[in-house]
Amino acid sequence: MDGTLETRYTKLVKPFLKQILITLLALWLVASLTQSLVAEPPFPTLPIAAFWLTIFHTLVKPFLKILILPLNVVTLGLIGWLVNLGLLYLVTLLVPGLALVPFNLTLGELSLYFSPLIAAFLTALLIELTRRFFHWLLT
Secondary structure (H helix, E strand, C coil), rough: HHHHHHHHHHHHHHHHHHHHHHHHHHHHHHHHCCCCCCEHHHHHHHHHHHHHHHHHHHHHHHHHHHCCCCHHHHHHCCCHHHHHHHHHHHHHCCCEEEEEEEEEEECCCCEEEECCHHHHHHHHHHHHHHHHHHHHCCC
């Protein structure tokens, strides 16, 4: 009986906790390096956001991917990034203290303003790429 419970724990809970930690690391890194993701205060906000984002990526994202499959095929996968944007936006609605904000990027004399939608899209893209990198690194 104990071997069965340990096997279930190993197969279900450990990978889920690992995904939460990877998402937490990705959120922290993106929030630290960019101005577009604001978490105030960072300690309770980022772990809660990582939990919800992992839940949504695990349970909701597969169904959304199936629903938008025809559009995903036509756009060669580019519309799939909008799913990540939607999930991140949903997390910002659920977690108080987490916000996506527009920002300016200054490169020498060139100053670029990113609107809220573009900033949110770039933030979702950075978070997903960071999550995938750390998942690849740790598996």
